[in-house]
Each structure stands twice: as C-alpha cells, then as structure tokens.
Amino acid sequence: MSIPNKLGGLIRQSGLTDWPEQLKMSVERGMEQRVRLAVTGLSRSGKTVFISALARHLLQSEQGRSLPFFAAASEGRIVATRDLSTESPSPFPLQQCLAGLQASPPHWPNSTEALSEIRLALRYRRKPGLGRALGEHSTLYLDLIDYPGEWLLDLPMLTLSFEQWCKQQQALFASTPRTEVAADWIAQQSGIDWLAPAPEGLRQQLTERYRSLLQQLREPPYNLSLLQPGRLLMPAELAGSPLLDLFPIIQNWPEAPENADTNSLFTQLQQAYNDYCEQVVRPFYRNHFRHFDRQIVLVDCLKTLNSGESCFNDMQLALTTLLHSFQYGRNSLFRRLFRPRINRVLFAATKADHVTANQHHNLDQFLRLMIEAAQREIRFEQVETRCLALSSLRATEAAQARLDGQHLSCLRGHRKDTGEEIALFPGEVPTELPRAEDWNSDRFRFVDFAPRPLPAGPLRPEHHIRLDQAIEYLLGDLF
Template sequence: MATGWRENWRERGADLADGFGQMAARLAGSTLRLGVTGLRRSGKTVFLTSLLDNLLLQGRLPFLDAVAQGRFIGARLLPQSPDSRIPRFDYEGHRAALTGPEPAWPSPTSALSEIRIALRYRPDGLVRRRLSGVATLNLEILDYPGEWLLDLPMLGQDFAVWSAMTLDLCRTQPRRGLAGPWLAALEATDPAGPGDESAARHLAGLYTDFLLAARTHDVGLSLLQPGRFLEPGDMAGAPVLTFCPLPGAAPHAAGSLGALMAARFEGYKEKVVRRFFRDHFARIDRQIVLVDLLSALNAGAPGIADLQRSLTTTLESFRHGRTGWLDWLGGARVDKVLFAATKADHVAAPQHEALAGLLDELLAERRRQMQFDGAAMGTLALASVKCTDSVITRHQGRDLACVQGILRGRKDETVIFPGELPASLLGIGDDVADRFGFAEFRPRPGLGRDGRGLPNIRLDQALQFLIGDRLA
C-alpha cells in the first residue's frame, strides 16, 4: 500500500512538472514538441525525412503561410539534446537512401532516435515584429519503432485482463492458425505449476514466433503486443521480455509460473512502457497520426478492424485538449491533432478526398471524444515523398483514373488502375481482391536533384495545421 501511495505521488509530481514545463514553453513561444504517431509501415521515418528536407531547403511548402508570405528566413539542424542516451535521427542517411543512384525507402525503424531543428522567421503581427524583429521556433521530434506504440494500452491493464484479451483475439482467424504451436504448448502448461525459467523462456519464444508471423501476414495485423518482443532494441534477451499471456484467473500463487509471468508483465509495464511514455510522449504539444489505410483496405474487413482497434486503444493513452492557465495542474496536453492517411500517391488524385473521408470514418468514435476534450483536429491525405503521377487511361470506352510509377521489384514505369476507394468502410468483406489492390511503389530516380526539397503531397498543409500558428 505504501509503495503504491508513493508511486501515485511520484506520478502526480511528474504530471505537474510536465504541465508547468509545457505552459512555460508555450508562453515563451520558443519550443514545440511534435509527436509523430504511427504504427509499423505508416511512414514515420519518410515523413520526418521529407519534413526536415523541405524546411531546410525552403522547398515545396507553398501552403505554409510563413513561406508563402515571405516571412520564413530559414532552418538549421540543432545539436543533439542533453540526453546523450538517445541517438540522433539519421536524416542524412535516410535522405541518401531516397536520392541515391538506386533510390530505396529507408530501412524500418528498430530503435529510438530524435532530432531538433530551429526555424527562423519574421513574426506576422505588428507588435511582435517591432518587439523582436526575428523569432525562432525550435522543433523537437522523435522517431521510434511503430511496434512500441502498441504497448501503451497495456498501462491500463493487469496481467489477467491483458491475457484474457490476447487469448480471445487468438481464438479468431487468422491469429488462431498462426498461433498454433504456442496455443498447443499452453494447453500442456499448468500456470499454477513451479515458476521454471526454462518453461517461461520456451513459452515466450513460441509467443514471439507467433507475433513475428502475424506481423508479416497478408492481413497486416496491427495489434501485436508486447511491441518490444518484435523490436527489442537494446533489450534483446532481457528477462523482462520473457513472459506471455496465460489462461486462468489471477492472482497466481507465489512461486508459480503464473506469478512469474505476472511479475514480468508488471515489470515490463513499469520499466519499459511507462518509462518510454513518460520520457517521450507525455510532454508533446502537437501530434500527427500517420495511418496506412490502403494496406488495411487490401486486407479487407479483418485488416480494417485490427487497425481500428489498434489506433483507438493507443490514442486513448494520450491527453488531448486545449491547455488553459490552470490546466498544467493535470499534466501536459496535446492541443492539436492531425490525422493523415499516408501513401496518398498510391491512388489517383481525384480519390484523395475519399481517402481522408475513410480515415475520418475509421476514427470517428475517438475523434468525437477528442473534440469533446477540446483538441483541434484535422484530416488529410498525405504523401511524404511523391513517387507516382495521376494519369487518365481509356479502357473499354471508359476513362479510368490511374497512377504511374515504378512498382516495388521493377525497374520501369508502369501505369496501373488500383481500383476505386469505397464510399464507406461499411460492407467491406473479407475478399476484396476483385475490388481493389493498392500496390507498393519505389522512389523514383532523381528525387531532390532540383534542390527544392523532396516532392510531396500536402506536406505544407500538414505543417500549416501543426505549427502555422507558432510561426505567426
């Protein structure tokens, strides 16, 4: 009881510090922490690379007011933050991958990194312009494996609740087929038996194999926990990653396998998940949520349902709403959230509005709650790096809106008709192969050679929503 009391007060103290720090930073107007939120393959690394590139080169940002009005002076990457434990985001390496002789998408993120960039501008208001002449906004941005984000809902669960939820999911396809060896081992395991280390490692290994298989399945399953089992980073082999869901009611007797697994689950929450959230996400000011909706549509109803469940439960972990004079007492809050459907260039331009509308539908329930809490919200279809063109092709007397680009695994340009986006997510069945198939494209040769920043779709509109008011 005393330990829990002390922990609650420590968390309350941290909330007060976060909230006060956020309020002070906003009053000073000098720093903004941008949270780039997204699951695996949503395009966080490409988004961040393109954002930095276009700000540094003052490139393709016509709808960012500070640029359009000639008030944007320039940008410069800042030295790494005082926390030397976090590597710097490899902007130069990722840009080189996109713009090299054989352009390729950056490798998936497997560890934490961050970067800071200073934006110099002339204030728009007469009073501020006379007082300061030139102002600076420092952006702090984090990159991380999307798998880690899915651990946040675990903070509100105990081992029994998490186990029951995970096992329920594993009783439905396609998880049931992929989890066969692990489920069979569970059948032969008594959670009330001795807490044997070798048994724990064996079960955790089988469970990890299931998660890895689920990550690469055609359905594109999203809700795969714990995320560190898939991307352990510097924690590979640590005992805190040696547990798995178990059947049966808790609590388990001391010394039992169930008690061992439950203790490691709690240790994972406190030492890994809570620390990650506290150090990096609990203090963000603005948030962009990147969503690969096209891949989920390719998977049909199961993919859509899994993506919706993953995003909804994850977003519940954040504090959304406007910050008033006394709101810092409750901790830092996110006052603006932009939802972005990524890879918009994989469908023809006339369908971009429909893509944004489907994303609104997918997150309608969570959006209503965030709106009630007072957060400003926006939605758009985005391509961080544009790698196709929209073209019209005549086929059997009908004009089709197609896309032209280099398909993954090919060398030459191809024109394809991926199908038309549905008017609604309602009624999408399991079999969608005959309705649409959104393909993957490679970056085109010659990206960035004109020195104007990486080509994109609506990156400037995203920046205007997220930081435009802070550059006014």
C-alpha cells in the same frame, strides 16, 4: 496571498515539486515557442519518411518554394533554419535517410529499430500586429521523435494489470485470424498447470513460440497491428534480456492464483509483466510521450483495404486503444507553460500517391471511417481534429490511358518489390465500409511503389502531396 505564495500554491496544485527548474523551462518555453509534435503511427505507417520529408522541406523553407500552403514560408517570413539534432545523444539519421532516397536506385529507409530525436529551429519574421511588440523576429523550435511503431502499442499496457492484459489478449485470440494462426500455441496452453513449479527454460521456450506467432501475424496476409509486447518484435538493446520472456496466459486461467508456487509460470509471468511495464514501458512513456502540443496520427488505410476486414478492425482497435495514452485538452496559458496538452490533432492517410488524384477525397473519407471512435473521444476534449490524405514523398506521377475511347487516370512509377516500371489504374477507394463480399473479392489491390530519386538540390511542391497543408494545420498558427 503574496505573489510567491500564490505561485507556490499553483505549483503545488499542479503537482510540480521541482518548480524552480520547471519555472525556468516554462519561461523559456513561453519566450521561445518550443513545440513538440507527436508523430504517431503503427509500424510501417510512414513515420520515418514523414519526419525526413518534413525536415527536408522545413530546412529549405526560407526559400519559400516547396510548401505553397504553408503560409509563413510562402509569404517569405521564414528567414533562416537550422537542424539542431546533433545536440541530442540520439539524433535522427536524417542524412542517412536522405542519402538512401538520393541513391541510384533510391530506396526507402529501413524499419526503425531505436528511438531518435530531431530538433529544428525556424527563425521567422512575425506578422505585423500585436506580436511585433515582442520584436520583429522570433524562433520556433520544433521537436519530434522517431521510434519503432511496434513500441507504441506497449503504452496501453501501463493501464492494465497482468490479469486484465491476459483477459484482453484472450478476447483477441478468440477471433479470426488469430484463432487459426495460433491454434497450436493455444492448444499447448491448455495442457499447462500455471501454478505448479515450472521446469527450467520453459518460459523462454514458450515465449519463443509466442514471438514467432506475433511475427507471423504482423506479416502479410494478416498485417495485424495490436501485437503486444511490442519489444518481442523489435527488442533493440533488450535483445536476449529476461525482461522480454513474456507472453499472456489465455487458456486455463488459474482459479486461485494466490496459491501459485514461487517458481510457477504464473508467478514468473506476472513478475515479468510488472517488470516490463515499470522498467521498459514507463520510462519510454515518461521520457518521451508526455508534454506534446500537437499530434499527427499516420494511418495506412490502403494496407487495410488490401489485407481485408480483420486487418481493418484490428488497426481501428489498435488506434483507438493507443490514443488513450496521450493527454488531450485545451491549453490555458498556465497549462501551456507547465503541462502542455495536445490541442490539435491531424489524422493523415499516408501514401496518397498510391491512388490517383481524383481519389484523394475518397481516401479522406475512408480515413474518417477508420478513426471515427478515436476522433469522437478527442473532440469531446474540445480538441481540434482534421482528416487529410497526404504523401510525404511522392513516388508516382499522373498518367493518362485510353480504354474504349475513354481517358482513364493512371499512375506511373516503379514497383517497390521488383523495381519494374509500371503504369496502372490503381482502382477506387470506397467512401463507405466495404461489404463482406467486397472485402473477400480481391477488389482492392493497391501497389506499393519504390521512391523516385530525390534531388540533392531544393525540393519542389511536386515532391509531396498536401504535406504543406498538414504543416499549415499543425503549426501555421504559431508563426
């Protein structure tokens, strides 16, 4: 077989039809080192703060000061950096996030309401050795996207039919606290004939009730994660669209749905579900959630400790379900060029500055418990994984207190809710799953802190906790 035929065969096997364009992109990709890092995290897990801090540190990494464990920077091999995000139609609002953190008093970024992209170019000197034959310098382009965490949980819906989704929701609503919070809504469903012609506006009315239910379950004291459809909570440009008039049927599932009236709630909801998956979720997945090379999964473990066992179980299920939406595997050269897969995953417990330094190891351990099932599946694909507690932007400083003649490690900072300055002993992070009595005993009360003012000048290592280790693990081998 001639070379072009061989290549054609390979491309056909790979399912690529527009191959000249793919080939061009792939060659560019191979020469330039384009890396797409998936920043995965449920809502309020810390994605926007992580991306802002990562970008801010990397954009000053030629100074080699703030990331001691990121070898390329500390060895002085990053020679220049640039933020290329302005080339994107929806650039990540880095300056806006940084301005908020530099304000007086500083504040965290708002919850993300739309998708945005950031692209950083890092020009570096290659290590002495084989790679030098390709030239002394090279550039690594790092692409990241930020998006509302709520949208992430729509991805698993792509693999479910309307009926499967309803059955899954039925199982969720059969356990506490959903059963209690949704009691009225569930009772209302029992009285509905899903197959009969539905009065005008009923679907919208029932959706509104479902939306406020989801809102309630997202907030304290429940803090649940597995809330679908995510766009009901964060609609962005779809606010008011009939595509979002959608909720699951969890009571009275019809015996013979094929007899449904064309104007019945069953027909309307099934159609709305299919339209939502195809017109909202699939384009989001197709345009943004394929072709990642590396992944960081941000997990707010301390929130689950504060909120209790049902929050822990729900977040664990949400993460395991969600990670099925990504493609993992080892990258052969061919695959790396044409269809990259995630081949390294970092699970990160965020907000490690909410506990004292002697608890960071415990937080690593607790994170391991939380993501055990997800990690096992990913490892089966021979993908490297690691667990690490980190803080993208450190909001507290270490302090010492004396109690009964003993020194106690404490934290000092400003409370996020009141702004009041406090020094406190935040307590210990368990290394095993808490027993029922511990979950119910108010044993865990980790406080949220307001950010410390971010300097306009260069950042230092004390502005983060282990962010440099995260960067080294995720990207270090590429420099």
